[in-house]
Amino acid sequence: MKNIVVIGVGYVGLPMAACFADFGNLVTCVDINGPRIEGLKAGVMPIFEPGLEEITRRNAHAGRLRFTTSYPDALNDPAAPADMVFICVGTPSGVDGEADLRYVRAAAESIAEIADHPIIIINKSTVPVGTGDWVADIVRGKQPKPIPFAVVSNPEFLREGQAVTDFINPDRVVLGSLDASAAQQVAQLYLPLRAPIVVTDLRTAEMIKYASNAFLATKISFINEIANICEALGADVKEVAVGMGYDKRIGRAFLDAGLGYGGSCFPKDVKALAHMANVQGRHPQLLESVMQINSDQRKSIVRKVRALIGDAGKPQPLAGQTVGILGLAFKANTDDTRESQPVEIAQMLEADGALVKAYDPVAMESAGKVLKDVKMCEDAYETAAGCDALILATEWNEFKNLDFRRIKNSMNTPVMVDGRNMYDPEVMRRHGFVYRGVGRGYADA
Numbered sequence: 553m554k555n556i557v558v559i560g561v562g563y564v565g566l567p568m569a570a571c572f573a574d575f576g577n578l579v580t581c582v583d584i585n586g587p588r589i590e591g592l593k594a595g596v597m598p599i600f601e602p603g604l605e606e607i608t609r610r611n612a613h614a615g616r617l618r619f620t621t622s623y624p625d626a627l628n629d630p631a632a633p634a635d636m637v638f639i640c641v642g643t644p645s646g647v648d649g650e651a652d653l654r655y656v657r658a659a660a661e662s663i664a665e666i667a668d669h670p671i672i673i674i675n676k677s678t679v680p681v682g683t684g685d686w687v688a689d690i691v692r693g694k695q696p697k698p699i700p701f702a703v704v705s706n707p708e709f710l711r712e713g714q715a716v717t718d719f720i721n722p723d724r725v726v727l728g729s730l731d732a733s734a735a736q737q738v739a740q741l742y743l744p745l746r747a748p749i750v751v752t753d754l755r756t757a758e759m760i761k762y763a764s765n766a767f768l769a770t771k772i773s774f775i776n777e778i779a780n781i782c783e784a785l786g787a788d789v790k791e792v793a794v795g796m797g798y799d800k801r802i803g804r805a806f807l808d809a810g811l812g813y814g815g816s817c818f819p820k821d822v823k824a825l826a827h828m829a830n831v832q833g834r835h836p837q838l839l840e841s842v843m844q845i846n847s848d849q850r851k852s853i854v855r856k857v858r859a860l861i862g863d864a865g866k867p868q869p870l871a872g873q874t875v876g877i878l879g880l881a882f883k884a885n886t887d888d889t890r891e892s893q894p895v896e897i898a899q900m901l902e903a904d905g906a907l908v909k910a911y912d913p914v915a916m917e918s919a920g921k922v923l924k925d926v927k928m929c930e931d932a933y934e935t936a937a938g939c940d941a942l943i944l945a946t947e948w949n950e951f952k953n954l955d956f957r958r959i960k961n962s963m964n965t966p967v968m969v970d971g972r973n974m975y976d977p978e979v980m981r982r983h984g985f986v987y988r989g990v991g992r993g994y995a996d997a
């Protein structure tokens with residue numbers, strides 16, 4: 553049992569804190585967002601994440617999971633001084649694509665100024681190679697008097713929408729440190745998971761995280777490029793992915809063609825890795841192409857809508873047309889709309905003059921903050937009613953078995969653009985839709 557402090561209760565910090573508490577540790581979460589902490593104390597979840605509420609409540613009730621805005625209370629509780637502190641704050645994109653480290657800096661400074669005893673500082677945030685050394689310099693520089701500490705890099709590989717399951721079933725745990733004893737102590741925390749543990753140096757651990765995300769993003773852009781070629785040559789990318797995926801060297805995962813990758817991770821991390829390479833005078837050609845293909849993929853969905861219902865002669869080709877969007881989150885099972893493809897598609901449609909309607913089971917509140925003119929609807933049926941085209945944008949289960957006769961009959965023109973290849977093209981055409989998927993043959997071109 554360890555006394556653990558988690559800085560930042562977001563999509564990573566909260567699931568991790570709840571899971572470590574569930575393994576019997578005492579976990580104290582500290583966040584500068586007061587309402588978020590007050591909410592958690594009252595049992596209100598700040599994010600939508602399946603399974604998280606139950607494990608959070610249970611461990612909070614058992615007294616193993618606590619929430620505070622006070623660093624001193626979190627780090628220096630006389631009854632339970634922190635052994636380890638995990639930094640889980642955001643690292644968004646800066647102006648040139650580099651990771652913005654201001655929150656990491658603030659967290660490191662607070663630890664240095666407040667911790668009154670030796671502690672292990674663990675970077676869980678995704679941070680550029682070299683940040684571990686930089687954090688150590690900050691802590692040394694800000695400590696009122698020298699107190700021993702160690703820095704460990706422990707990147708996280710969980711996915712939103714399945715954070716709890718991913719956290720407790722990791723494919724591997726990566727630990728990087730120059731201090732072998734500190735790395736060993738952090739490794740102990742993960743022993744209940746029985747996962748392979750890779751122990752390496754700080755910089756290598758930081759690079760493993762970026763390389764992993766960039767590789768997965770590359771797989772997605774690769775299959776989207778194949779999808780585009782499939783449209784020109786009359787092949788079906790879904791079956792191509794299945795056929796490729798049986799090869800163990802390739803694997804089926806992350807070969808779903810669609811809207812390209814979105815979210816708070818792949819877009820910023822591929823950009824940040826390319827930035828790191830450029831700063832060092834290396835030309836990251838593959839990463840540049842991955843990003844370009846990803847951006848084109850969103851545009852190609854809008855092009856399909858324009859081709860089906862637009863007036864190419866007009867400066868705003870979709871003027872007077874109504875387009876419905878099913879799903880606003882960047883993937884299913886999350887309310888996160890950071891770098892969300894459906895949100896960007898809605899903005900492109902509006903720029904083309906369309907009136908946009910949308911529905912998402914949990915992401916309308918956050919999407920609504922940027923999509924002020926989009927009409928948010930009660931469900932898929934209200935969204936489709938009166939539309940000239942409908943786009944399936946997030947693969948929520950509840951969109952899988954809709955009453956398509958009802959949808960079709962309520963639309964102005966029965967045009968369906970399936971950005972996730974969720975539906976069977978033949979079935980949709982039998983329902984009377986003009987249907988376009990992504991890379992499912994000549995018809996999708």
Ligand code: NAD
Nearest residue numbers: 560562563564583584585641642643655658659677678712
């Ligand atoms: P988030 O924005 O959801 O949460 C960050 C939290 O940190 C917020 O609650 C914020 O108020 C808090 N915070 C900011 N500065 C603080 C400070 N000085 N002291 C205390 N709290 C502070 O972020 P996230 O999505 O959880 O991502 C966190 C990090 O983990 C990022 O580096 C991200 O790249 C990485 N990561 C994210 C995921 C994911 O699925 N979201 C997965 C793996 C890794």
Ligand code: UGA
Nearest residue numbers: 708709710711712772806807808812813814815817882883
């Ligand atoms: C991703 C990684 O999968 C995690 O391992 C990593 O920890 C996390 O980023 C991070 O570093 O923050 P996440 O962004 O939550 O997790 O979601 P993914 O399931 O990876 O999906 C990312 C995007 O790619 C989504 O928009 C999804 O729709 C899209 N995607 C995914 C595809 O278009 N095709 C696929 O085959 C898979």
